[in-house]
Amino acid sequence: MLKTPKGYKFTALEGGFKYSGRDDLALILSDVPAVAAAVFTKNKFQAAPVTVGKEILAESHLVRGAMINAGLANACTGAEGIEDCKESLILAAKYLSISERDLLPASTGVIGPRFNMDRWREVAPKFKKALTENDPVKAAKAIMTTDKFPKLAWGEIECNGQSVRMLGMCKGAGMISPDMATMLGFVTCDAEVDPIWWQDALRRCINKSFNCITVDGDTSTNDTVMAFANGASGVKADDDATKKSLEDLLLDICQQLSYMIVQDAEGGTKVMHIKVTGAASDKDAELMIRAVGNSPLVKTALFGEDPNWGRIVAAAGRSGADFDPEKLTLSFGKIVVFENGKPVEGDMDALLEPLMRKQDVEVNITLGDGEGSSLLQASDLTREYININADYRS
Amino acid sequence: MLKTPKGYKFTALEGGFKYSGRDDLALILSDVPAVAAAVFTKNKFQAAPVTVGKEILAESHLVRGAMINAGLANACTGAEGIEDCKESLILAAKYLSISERDLLPASTGVIGPRFNMDRWREVAPKFKKALTENDPVKAAKAIMTTDKFPKLAWGEIECNGQSVRMLGMCKGAGMISPDMATMLGFVTCDAEVDPIWWQDALRRCINKSFNCITVDGDTSTNDTVMAFANGASGVKADDDATKKSLEDLLLDICQQLSYMIVQDAEGGTKVMHIKVTGAASDKDAELMIRAVGNSPLVKTALFGEDPNWGRIVAAAGRSGADFDPEKLTLSFGKIVVFENGKPVEGDMDALLEPLMRKQDVEVNITLGDGEGSSLLQASDLTREYININADYRS
Numbered sequence: 001m002l003k004t005p006k007g008y009k010f011t012a013l014e015g016g017f018k019y020s021g022r023d024d025l026a027l028i029l030s031d032v033p034a035v036a037a038a039v040f041t042k043n044k045f046q047a048a049p050v051t052v053g054k055e056i057l058a059e060s061h062l063v064r065g066a067m068i069n070a071g072l073a074n075a076c077t078g079a080e081g082i083e084d085c086k087e088s089l090i091l092a093a094k095y096l097s098i099s100e101r102d103l104l105p106a107s108t109g110v111i112g113p114r115f116n117m118d119r120w121r122e123v124a125p126k127f128k129k130a131l132t133e134n135d136p137v138k139a140a141k142a143i144m145t146t147d148k149f150p151k152l153a154w155g156e157i158e159c160n161g162q163s164v165r166m167l168g169m170c171k172g173a174g175m176i177s178p179d180m181a182t183m184l185g186f187v188t189c190d191a192e193v194d195p196i197w198w199q200d201a202l203r204r205c206i207n208k209s210f211n212c213i214t215v216d217g218d219t220s221t222n223d224t225v226m227a228f229a230n231g232a233s234g235v236k237a238d239d240d241a242t243k244k245s246l247e248d249l250l251l252d253i254c255q256q257l258s259y260m261i262v263q264d265a266e267g268g269t270k271v272m273h274i275k276v277t278g279a280a281s282d283k284d285a286e287l288m289i290r291a292v293g294n295s296p297l298v299k300t301a302l303f304g305e306d307p308n309w310g311r312i313v314a315a316a317g318r319s320g321a322d323f324d325p326e327k328l329t330l331s332f333g334k335i336v337v338f339e340n341g342k343p344v345e346g347d348m349d350a351l352l353e354p355l356m357r358k359q360d361v362e363v364n365i366t367l368g369d370g371e372g373s374s375l376l377q378a379s380d381l382t383r384e385y386i387n388i389n390a391d392y393r394s
Numbered sequence: 395m396l397k398t399p400k401g402y403k404f405t406a407l408e409g410g411f412k413y414s415g416r417d418d419l420a421l422i423l424s425d426v427p428a429v430a431a432a433v434f435t436k437n438k439f440q441a442a443p444v445t446v447g448k449e450i451l452a453e454s455h456l457v458r459g460a461m462i463n464a465g466l467a468n469a470c471t472g473a474e475g476i477e478d479c480k481e482s483l484i485l486a487a488k489y490l491s492i493s494e495r496d497l498l499p500a501s502t503g504v505i506g507p508r509f510n511m512d513r514w515r516e517v518a519p520k521f522k523k524a525l526t527e528n529d530p531v532k533a534a535k536a537i538m539t540t541d542k543f544p545k546l547a548w549g550e551i552e553c554n555g556q557s558v559r560m561l562g563m564c565k566g567a568g569m570i571s572p573d574m575a576t577m578l579g580f581v582t583c584d585a586e587v588d589p590i591w592w593q594d595a596l597r598r599c600i601n602k603s604f605n606c607i608t609v610d611g612d613t614s615t616n617d618t619v620m621a622f623a624n625g626a627s628g629v630k631a632d633d634d635a636t637k638k639s640l641e642d643l644l645l646d647i648c649q650q651l652s653y654m655i656v657q658d659a660e661g662g663t664k665v666m667h668i669k670v671t672g673a674a675s676d677k678d679a680e681l682m683i684r685a686v687g688n689s690p691l692v693k694t695a696l697f698g699e700d701p702n703w704g705r706i707v708a709a710a711g712r713s714g715a716d717f718d719p720e721k722l723t724l725s726f727g728k729i730v731v732f733e734n735g736k737p738v739e740g741d742m743d744a745l746l747e748p749l750m751r752k753q754d755v756e757v758n759i760t761l762g763d764g765e766g767s768s769l770l771q772a773s774d775l776t777r778e779y780i781n782i783n784a785d786y787r788s
Contacts, residue, residue: 042712043708043711043712044710044711044712044715044717044719045707045708045710045711045719046719075704076704076707076732076735076736076737077736078734078735078736080736081736110704111704111707111708112703112704112736112737216689216690216691217688217689217690220708221708221711295610296610296690296775296779296783297610297783300779300780300783300784301783301784303780303784304783304784306784309506310469310470310504310505310506313439313470313505314437314439314469314505314614314615316438316439317437317438317439317615318436318437318438323438325438325439338470340472341470341472342470342471342472342474342475342506343470343506381690381780382780382784383777383780383781385690385694385780386694386697386775386776386777386779386780387777389690389691389694389695389698390694390695390697390698390700390776
């Protein structure tokens with residue numbers, strides 16, 4: 001059922017860097033150099049692996065894969081953190097018989113503490129098994145932190161009679177945060193692609209997936225999504241139809257994965273699908289959707305299964321978006337609750353009860369007849385979120 | 395001990411508009427016309443009393459006082475809500491023997507439902523007692539919604555040998571929200587003031603008090619602060635020294651009241667005093683301080699008494715403020731925990747424990763040698779906040 005793209009190996013091992021009794025290091029390795037695209041966090045504080053990864057990609061788009069550790073973010077660790085990151089790559093390269101410029105690093109976990117390099121040196125010989133083992137689920141489990149389940153999505157398409165496969169994995173307990181940071185994503189594909197198109201396609205897909213979710217509005221120092229394409233399927237994405245099919249698949253996989261992050265939001269019980277349409281511009285729609293999706297009041301109401309439209313229109317009103325309040329229409333699913341500047345009459349609470357009980361709740365806001373629109377998936381805010389985050393360091 | 399400014403009456407009564415068994419309507423009445431200044435919410439959805447209050451003040455700065463009801467916000471109620479608001483003023487004016495343009499209206503409570511005007515008509519004859527009763531604490535209690543205590547602050551200064559008194563009250567359980575909205579504030583003073591200076595002074599004081607607090611980042615449809623000055627003390631604020639003394643007192647009262655709102659934040663247990671200095675501009679400092687003060691991760695860590703600097707620097711990093719991460723210095727009180735791009739070594743958790751156990755926690759961020767700075771008081775985010783807001787409508 002899970003069809004791995006050709007020419008890749010996935011493995012994981014127990015490094016004992018922070019956790020014990022579980023895998024905490026994953027390796028994704030292509031048999032041949034693959035075209036790599038990557039999108040990194042915009043946080044001003046960039047973790048060491050982000051800095052090093054950018055450096056490697058600035059030299060060449062062709063790499064062999066990625067090495068990911070969970071538990072320590074290697075962020076805010078200064079020049080020493082960069083050195084530690086580079087040494088970990090040299091160690092891995094040695095046992096995989098590749099160059100240290102062939103692996104992109106990624107880290108997730110606690111900010112601040114440095115790697116224990118003695119531990120890395122001790123563990124490095126085990127990396128060899130990455131040359132033979134092929135278990136993406138194991139790899140997806142190894143990169144988890146507060147995640148409650150591993151996150152994988154895959155697909156296969158036919159291009160000119162030949163099969164192309166794509167597989168993605170990510171971690172993120174919705175908490176896009178600095179502490180049990182963060183959101184990391186890895187997509188592998190066995191098509192042959194143009195590096196510039198692949199980077200553009202990845203960015204477009206991220207804008208419609210990982211950038212359309214929110215748990216707590218925080219953005220970590222380590223957020224990274226990488227996509228590899230090694231050509232092992234023999235399919236070249238050199239015509240528009242093939243590119244379109246591949247990008248559709250990439251988007252589908254990114255959206256499946258990003259939904260899973262919201263679904264697995266720390267303490268989360270529900271996913272709110274917010275849609276703003278008819279805005280004067282996409283920017284206005286975006287401002288409004290973020291204000292609604294990040295409002296603690298809206299998020300606690302969602303948790304309480306309360307169709308509290310007052311909190312939504314008030315968040316919309318303070319969002320900074322340009323709109324006419326008299327023209328705003330708000331509906332849950334297809335049930336309109338607010339229009340023409342006032343609530344729709346009737347026992348809406350009773351009508352809405354079955355909708356609010358669902359795990360997925362649709363909130364639709366129409367602002368007028370503008371062209372601007374935006375989508376966002378947001379988690380609810382629960383007692384469990386507080387428990388996880390207030391008591392985290394104990 | 396509580397010295398009421400001269401020439402004002404404060405009263406409250408049980409209107410039974412939403413609550414029962416408690417006062418829910420307050421009247422503040424000056425014996426003579428008072429100069430009124432007011433600052434209203436910037437939310438695009440403006441409650442009926444906000445619209446009507448602006449209309450009254452556009453005609454004249456001279457009014458006799460304010461009528462405030464708790465329980466119903468009269469927001470998002472359309473043209474009918476405006477009519478209801480105006481009718482309530484006409485009713486009050488009738489029994490107080492004043493004009494309906496002499497009272498500024500303010501409402502706080504649930505968004506959406508209309509006033510029951512039959513109930514208003516029934517209650518209105520009771521308003522007469524506002525002409526004789528003088529109990530500011532009773533009035534401050536009547537405007538509470540989820541507040542746990544009434545919020546009052548007052549002071550007296552000597553100006554050219556004569557005494558001037560000022561008294562402020564506000565409501566706000568920190569939740570600057572659309573539902574059990576909102577933040578309302580009323581200041582009375584017995585000096586004689588110039589209306590333009592009074593309005594400017596109020597705005598300057600609000601920018602350093604009510605605009606420097608956050609509980610959940612939401613802004614309601616009803617937020618209003620009004621300040622009245624009736625001249626009953628015989629003191630004219632017509633020289634710079636008197637104006638300065640009065641404005642200092644006004645600021646002090648506004649800051650006392652705004653602190654009380656954060657202290658009474660829904661579910662809140664602590665107040666974080668965040669200070670950003672050395673920023674390239676005030677705007678950069680402001681961006682950063684809001685990102686830190688509204689971050690659910692920072693707020694839950696505060697609740698957990700966890701000096702989690704990683705969450706603070708990551709919020710700073712994503713804030714959009716322009717700064718050099720290598721130059722950021724973060725301290726709790728006077729204890730520096732992060733500088734030169736990395737954490738200060740040592741058992742900081744042990745050192746910080748006594749600081750974190752306090753109700754008031756100071757977070758200081760220095761960004762460099764710029765002139766920009768900003769201050770913010772923020773509450774923590776707790777299980778109780780979720781309980782209050784998820785289960786509100788039950």
